[in-house]
Amino acid sequence: MKKIYNLFTKLIPCIFMMTMMTYSASAQCPVGQTQVTITMGDAVFTGENGWMLWDATAGTTVAGVNSNQFGGTAVPCAVSTPGGGWVDNGTVDACVTDGNTIELYGYESFGDAWTGDASVSVESTEDGSANGCDQQNFQFITLAVSGALDNDLTAGFGDGGIDCTMPDAGTNQVGDFMGSFSTVCVGCALECPDDITAGTDPGVCEAVVTIPDPILGNPDCVIIPSAGDFVSAQGAATPLNYNAAGLIVTPFTIPGVVQVPASATCVSEVCVDVEVVGDFGFATEMPEVTAEGVSLGFIIPVQAPDCQASTTTFCIPVGTFNAFAADGVINMQLEDDPDVDNFCNPATVQGTVDIPTSCVDFLNSVTGLANGPATYPVGTTCVNITGTGSGQGMDFPINCEVKVTVEDTEPPVLTCPGDFTFNLQGGECEQIYDYEVLVSDNCPTGEQEITGTFGSIGNCPGQGSTLSCG
Template sequence: MRLLYVFLPLALMLCSVSLKAQLTWEFVNELSDGNLVEVSAVEADVPRSCIYVTGSCVGDMSSAFTTGLNGTPDFSISYGGRDGFVAKYLTDGTFVWAFRIGGPNNDRVNDVAVDLNGDIYITGGFIGSIDFKGTETISSLNTSVFGAEDIFYAKYDLDGKVQWHKEEGGGAADAGERVEVLNSNVFFAGEYQVSGSTEIGGATPFDYSIGVGGIDIFLVSMDLSGAPLWNADAGSPADDQLGGVAVENDSVYLVVNYNDGGLMFRDFAPNMSLPLVNGFFGTYNVALCSFNSTTGLYGWVEQISGNGNEQVKDVIANGTSLILTGTYNAGIVIPFLGVGPNSAFKYSAMTIALDNNSGAGIWYEVEQTVAGTDAVSKCLSFDQSGNIIVAGEFSGTLDIQSTHLVSSAGGNDLYTIAYDNSGAYLFHDSASSVINIKVNDLAIDGSDGIHFVGENTSNVIFGSNSTSSSGFQDGYCAKLSFCDASFSYASNVFCSGNPNEVPVISGDAGGLFSEPSGNLVFANVATGEIDLSSSLVGVPYSITYTAPNGCQETQFVTILLNAPPVFTLCPNDTTVSNEIGLCTANVTYSDPIALDDCSDSVSILQTDLTGLTSTNDFPVGVHGLEYTATDGAGNSSTCSFSVTVDDVELPTINCPADITQGTAPGTCGAPVTFSLPVGTDNCTGAITTQLSGLGSGPVYPVGTIVNTFEVVDSSDNTASCSFSVTIVDTEGPSITCPSDIVQSNDSSFCNAVVNFTIPTGTDNCSGDTTVQSLGLSSGSSFPVGTTVNTFIVTD
């Protein structure tokens, strides 16, 4: 089903996918007949940018295939039973033509291949009569019928017109499953059961089942006119499955999943001495055999075995390696690589690279689900750089490379993984369905678009595309492509009225630009040229480039009026303290910076009148600074900030020592003089005042008086000092008594009443007191004798 003119044998290939490329589901074509559709294969015709899809249907397919277009027959009418079909599309999904093949019974087309001229080859199975007329109106019926189901091979030109067809088989069920083209030869492979007179490739195949009717495998080589060249076959005593056919250079490789203790290949000779593949351990093992593409002679045989069920679903070759993909559910042994990872009795997807000259293992990759569900690789192909694209089905959560988790929506979902030719992971994607989606084949076009075909029984989501289920089994053909919508403008800020701006499109050309508001006007939506004279000033506009394959990239641009410059650095207000002993502080600040969206040249000048700038000594106080930025259009803006120098240094003041002094004679106090304290400060303008006490020179009364002086500087910082003045009363009080008195007794008494002036003391200070401490008071009866009267004065 693959034509090997796409690329040459490779020693080393690198992934060609750009880091900017996006995976996008470009389209999905639904194939529904309201009954049961099977889509078996897809093949790309790279030079002619088209693909061919094959399968079978029961009912009306006219909704998918346009009647009368390029010879397409009416698909609402079937031959009867199940019919095969072939459909041609352009790689963008455009339908070109389709035709049925069939008869009154069940018929199917299983595979398709394309040669260098664009002619196509198909194979499948039919029962009874069958019409191969293609897009023509004249029937082209089979000439032979052999048994229950027979094999057919057919060739059509690129317009769908039949060139030749052949039928082969025996009395049991036989069918062609795979077709490959290599240069001037076409190779058909399939499954047969020997019954009665069985003919395949113009010869009788060997009955490996020893007469019990088991399924065996055939390989037929023909020239492009349908003439047989050679044939080979393979089989074991039980039922065998065709795992795939690959062709390259001068070799054909046949892969068989066999179901008994030994499998034998037989070449064109026929050479019954070919090695017998033994070592069967589980349900199915895998055997590979190489044949010379010209002679049909055996080259080598190898096997992949294990103790479970190992099955290869597809195989490709590139001149140095064979790449196989399939599934297994236990341990697996790979030639020359040994035991692979155990699948813990769930099915895991495997992709294995073998040397094409010997079958020796080179590398393998295994993708498993997280817990107990299945993953099966079904098909694979090379892209134009030799990278390997694999597709399959999984349920649950698929753990890709133990890094990327992909969860199914409900049943089986589709996954695809890309590896380079060393087995290194490149990318992955998936499509989901709530029930099941089957993938049967994939093909890669000349732009590395990946076309998948298969069936679904419920709606399937392919990215932004989805199918609408008919409620029955439908078919699909979906394309996953690489898309790069990268673009860039010279800036993300433009100015109204400036010359138009045109971006550089570095991604896929041929797309369109859009902007949702309509306020940004494109002079050309194909190039993305912005009309800056017609567009409105706005912040921001989202410009989206949509590439032809549907991927998008969005960038944001701003359109400005020719506005004043903007200061990107304007110093903050700054407060510093004076330097010790000085009424100033040295101040440094960053120079203001201004930018202009519409001009590269911005002039910045200091426009305040302070005469102060960075690194100057700023006096104590608040200083307002201003810088003005002017652009080339004369628009200006200012940057203003303040520099404040705080005087945090206190003034100083010193007072005299405390003063103690006696009273002046006859005075209850004393005059006191002293030097008046005067405060000092680092800044001028300090004022000293007396807060309490008496000044210098006045008479200070007896006692202590505290003199306090305060100095206040121009920043309201204060300092104070105090001293005491104490006046001590050093002058004693005075008192004068009357002279001594001598007086006779009163008549008839032994005493006499004596009167005298009571003495009163005096003092230099008020408050003195006089008391009689001895004798009798004036006017008392003094007894005969001498009585001493004593008076004491206390100040």
């Protein structure tokens, strides 16, 4: 077995791609601490947005970014960048003390309370290589907002005078409280299956391979079953209905749906995606969506040029969904919205749903089903075996990457001509004989090559040659 060393990577295929710029060292944290990664995106006005990570238990700053310093006195944040120096979706890694309360604050570092919003997120990215804990990928804070109201101590001077030693949202010394979290060292001894190499099955260019499930070596840790074995259903793209005032009621359906079985006890909700194409580019263009006469909510405007496709997801409690799906069809509709005008072509609405039908310990990324025997082609396939574990009061994601390599181990087959007898006439010592040798391969490459010596067949000494088909 092999230890898993990365639960937060995006693999394209089997290649780790890091898309964000890292400003601090990425060395992992020592015993008693956990690495977290803070990401800030959408920063505006030459990077006036900033943030600070504060250890409320210890009363100390963990990390921070003052992205608009403009040559003023450096602030006591762990990271400081020149004005406009912050790169969108840049990241900072920091070590936080396990068990302590960690708080995130945001600010506008120019001090004039005039800037756009930036998004800030915090996730654990601990690989366990130094602290002895299991690998982690927990999203502690997702898309918190650092904006104009988070202005600093000295308004208008652009001095970057953020006091990163004391969070006080009431006086804007740092800014708004954006969320808190605490980390814990989880020691579940996760082990991932080894990479697998197999030969092709007889007569075919593929192999059925079973990848073992990951193992939690600590008996106090458990696998939490999660939704799996999905059944997909999709309705037709239905043209929107209009009158002179704007959008009017537009019915659409999702046929082919099934109910979630009672045995799938881990499933609490089913999520339906509603895709619209049309005049949905402004904040007020958000018609209500209903299913079987029950309101699900409102379309989220795309906030982009009109006539583009946008998707809004509605999650429905499993009991309600099963009532909707009892006859195999979900009847839905967009309600009236006079703000949605008729100038896009096409202008449609379409519903899609993936319905979990069981609870599984692990999912296979290739099949989309519970991990088990699966067919893999010749070559190397990267497979992610995913699930959820629980230990020491914390749930954590499991993601093991396994490379399945299938080798073509079945040799090509030659089909040789049958025996043939020639009777030579007096004075003849050879007879030209045209024949062909056929080659078949369970994994053809598009090229077939036969090597050997060909010639005439005769009874004269030194004449003739043969090709061995044995």
